[in-house]
Amino acid sequence: MQNSFTEENYLKIIHSLSGRDGAEVSTNALAESTATRAASVTDMLRKLAEKGLINYKKYQGVTLTELGEKVAIKVIRKHRLWEVFLVEKLGFGWDEVHDIAEELEHIPSEILVERLDIFLEHPRFDPHGDPIPDSKGNLTEPDYRILTDAQVGEKVLMMGVLDHAPSFLQHLDRSGITLGAVLEIKEINEYDKSASVQINGGPTLFISLEVSKNLLVQRR
Amino acid sequence: MQNSFTEENYLKIIHSLSGRDGAEVSTNALAESTATRAASVTDMLRKLAEKGLINYKKYQGVTLTELGEKVAIKVIRKHRLWEVFLVEKLGFGWDEVHDIAEELEHIPSEILVERLDIFLEHPRFDPHGDPIPDSKGNLTEPDYRILTDAQVGEKVLMMGVLDHAPSFLQHLDRSGITLGAVLEIKEINEYDKSASVQINGGPTLFISLEVSKNLLVQRR
């Protein structure tokens, strides 16, 4: 039994909203993320529950079943592999690939994904630093920290982003903040928590709290 | 206004059934090719006509409008480019790519197609020898002949196939008949029109009329 484009999207979104602790996801949160109305979400939840893909009790929110988790991770694997393809092979920017990958992720062929993975030489991370599940469905989230957790004087490596919005990514491009960049916290402004950060030992620039909250880094 | 997956398929099929002379296509022929019932075809034809994609008068069959032709050729371009990708980059056999390309051809992004075309270095033909329309929508069918039209003693170049069925393509693989192979007609059997053909100056084998009818060749 195949899952539809729409079903796959629900599972993927439930996975993402659920977080690594597998917390319950609310109908309204899903309505927001799927850009549909709560009533439509309820309909779909009944259907997904019937198929054994989610645990659903009325008014209680949902979590993925093991089966649902498996399906979600497969979709995420495809999405991230296609993003690597688009950036590495076709020359797209990391700010341009989300919507296209959103379509490609639903192409149904196991062998296609595996061959793509081989062609790309088994990438571990997508262009935004998100980990790519392996072919067995193992997805290990690296424990990166948010830049706001770093102290003055610390040097960290830029490893990923939480916000994938094109405008945010373009802003990073203009600031020279790319994956792998070395960020040294020079100063944190008490008042608004904005930071002065030196990029790759070069220019120093101001980063707002809004931006800091969306940068995933690693101590080096 | 975007066209749906289904609409695109109808246009592509009408294009192919219509041939280069743009002949009228019947409802039943479409029902057969789309694997639906004639009544469903009628519904869709009314819709496509309303959108200005086909010329349709009840009971008279359909042809593509200029707009419909444009859309169809775009889909064909995508299909064939993806097939090249699957064979050249991912290592699929020419017998394995049709169904996957059937899905990929509906991914809606102009820029994706153009970047794919660049990545593949502007291929002129797909893995079955079918010509790939250029980005402006020009599709020039090369005037290949069918192998049945070749005479005893002729040497011809294998340029394409009419039948894309995996079983047919696999049969050609086993016979060593690939695109670009040199075929020399040694003998044609009067009775059943089967032929003895020497492949690349090497082994000679028998080819049934059924097979000959589906091989596109060029005098050399």
Add this chain to the structure above:
DNA sequence: ATATATTTTTAGGTTAGTCTAAATTTTTTA
């Protein structure tokens, strides 16, 4: 040229995924 066969269309119905409006349940607040 009329009767028969074939093709095509119409009529009415189904499913997936969506919607709005109303009803119900849960949560929050006074």
Add this chain to the structure above:
DNA sequence: TAAAAAATTTAGACTAACCTAAAAATATAT
């Protein structure tokens, strides 16, 4: 802890793409 607010579900409807069965148009054959 009862009333108000918020979240969720139910009821009833819509559209796209399909279906079957029946009617109508066209083509074929005597």
